[in-house]
Amino acid sequence: MDALNSFTTLMRRQWRLIAAACLVGIALGVLVLTLLPKKYTATASVFVDFLHPAGLTTQMAPATLGLVDPAAVESQIDILQSERVAIGAINRLDLFKTPEVLLHPLPIISGIYWLAHEVGLMGSPSDYEIRRAMIAAVMADTTVQRAGKSQGGQETFVIEVSFDARDAELAARMANALAETYLTDQLEARFDMAKLANDWFTERLQTMRKSVSVAEQAAQKYKADNDITMVSGNRAMSLVDEQNLGQIEEGLTSARSALADARSRLATLNQIIALGNPLAAVPDALASPTIQHLRSQYADLTQREADLRQRGTPPEHYVMGQIHAGIAEAQRLIMDEFTRIRNSTQNEVSSTESRIAQLEQQSADSAESLKQIKAKELHAAELDREASAVRTLYEAFMNQFQVTTQAQSYPVSEVRMVTVAQPPVKQSRRVGLILGLGGAVGVLIGGCMAWLRENAGHVKTGQELEDAIGAPFLGALPKVSAQLAPKNRRLGRLRPLLTYAVDNPMSSYAETIRNCKASLAHLKEEPTNAVLGIVSAVQGEGKSTFAANLAYHLASAGHRTLLVDADTRNPDLSSAFDKADSSGLIQVLSQGAAIDDVQIVDPELSLLVFLPCGAQETMADADELLMSPAFVQFVASMRKEFRYVIFDLPPLAPVVDAGIVSRQLDGLYYVARWNKTTGDVIRRALRKSHMAKERLIGGVINCVPEREGERPYSYRRS
Known part of the structure; x- marks a missing residue:
């Protein structure tokens, strides 16, 4: 069942890749059909009478009637495909004198041979090499198979001999020549066998005649010596x-x-x-x-x-x-x-x-x-x-x-000609076979590529995320674009994404946010103001969007919430609120600015307060501020004023800021983008900061395609 679920999941995720590979394979098949030369196939058929072999009567071989070993038929097919029959057919048509009739390579191959000959890489082939090439060509273009089944469902003893050639007349002549050569060979073989058997029988009969006399005399002598009387082959002694x-x-x-x-x-x-x-x-x-x-x-x-x-x-x-x-x-x-x-x-x-x-x-x-x-x-x-x-x-x-x-x-053969090959009218290129083979190869290659993509180590399931972060999986966030989200003109053009969970309370996105809030109950034994952080391994995994949705959800639930953009290197959250150039956290920490002067209160949700990252002079100064005592005092002050304080932190892999800041936090949420980051990258990022790993409450997978989001529990099985 697990294997079936894995296969279904792979097909659901990678069917486009497999379909594209199949189409490419079919296209290559069409190209092959275009390059291949025309071919005609002529077929002659012969009948091999296995049930009534020539020269044997019913009294001589009663056990063989109706019992035919399939290997006997296959043996005759192998004889028809043998080099002996091919040489006989070529000699019958006297084609060794005109090798160009049978040797017809593709134009590109002919060009390569000509060029190699001109530059001296290859010499002219010898007569022996030409003969061997002709024999190989005849054997390659010959197809021998059983004709099929009779009306009663039994396989017949009719064998079809087909030959492929560019010329229809040559195809018919070669098919008939192969069949006639086989018939002649069988007749000669029977004559040779009869002669050899006759010589052997003559010698053997003389020996057996003596053996009969010796055996009968020995039996009579023993019975006479022991006074034994036999009646009708049975003992007649006293009982x-x-x-x-x-x-x-x-x-x-x-x-x-x-x-x-x-x-x-x-x-x-x-x-x-x-x-x-x-x-x-x-x-x-x-x-x-x-x-x-x-x-x-x-x-x-x-x-x-x-x-x-x-x-x-x-x-x-x-x-x-x-x-x-x-x-x-x-x-x-x-x-x-x-x-x-x-x-x-x-x-x-x-x-x-x-x-x-x-x-x-x-x-x-x-x-x-x-x-x-x-x-x-x-x-x-x-x-x-x-x-x-x-x-x-x-x-x-x-x-x-x-x-x-x-x-x-008078030798008699049990093989006879049934159908004489006629020059074919239509070409015999196997269009369906070539296209089907191309499609099958494409599907095989596409399947291998899909399997490699599926097993590249990218996090796609909750179980994989749990194994990577060592914390519970809290849910999947479906992929939502700004165009699909409900219009919200309160702040910025990207605000529909930041308030998606609040605007769509019945969505799976909102359900995951609620699950994250519920996980806070296990954070401490007694309810208290909580300072939380949102992290990811690398940039672009959606942690800022998740942080905003979590903050809006907590504020809409009646909790005074502070959302802080602490990603000093890429303040995406400030840009989403159109406050990239405004004063914010950096000014509070470096210049002692009052929070009331730089914070932004949502006009429609007064319990939500946003603190931008703030304009920064140098990157080094901004990073140092997150490690300063001023930041520690800031966190302590905000903990008293707000029920929840949520920090959008820098990614863990490139910098160590999040690991240092996590010492002041009560817990961290980890955000991983679906099928982007590998488990090894996540584990290496967490190994850089033991404190961040200890503070993890749980993790979510972001930007899950809709077809994956429809199966909220499939991560346990996939």
């Missing part, structure tokens, strides 16, 4: 060993199940005997009638004992003694019965283990015997398969040998 092994495995499984059951019963009996508890829970399999009878007697005696105790019979009573003796006897008999059952179960476990051991030995012996028999049968089957495979391969080679013999005597 008794397999049946016996199956019966043994079944008995072994049953015995193991019985052993597990006996061991489980034995473990339960051992636990009961170890605990000595005659009433322990016994599985159904261990609940013999004897134990059940004894437990019933035990329960009756226990119940009688409980009844007698409830009646208060003492333990020493003879009846209680008889009952106790009966209970002890029942316990002994129950445990004796458990011991008898355990001994019987132990014998059962021992006998079952012996039986399992015998069955496992029988199973191992039977498995080993069966394994040996199967190994012999598998080896015999493998020998039969090898012999069968060798014979099948031999028969296939015999069939293919017959085909290659026929192909050698």
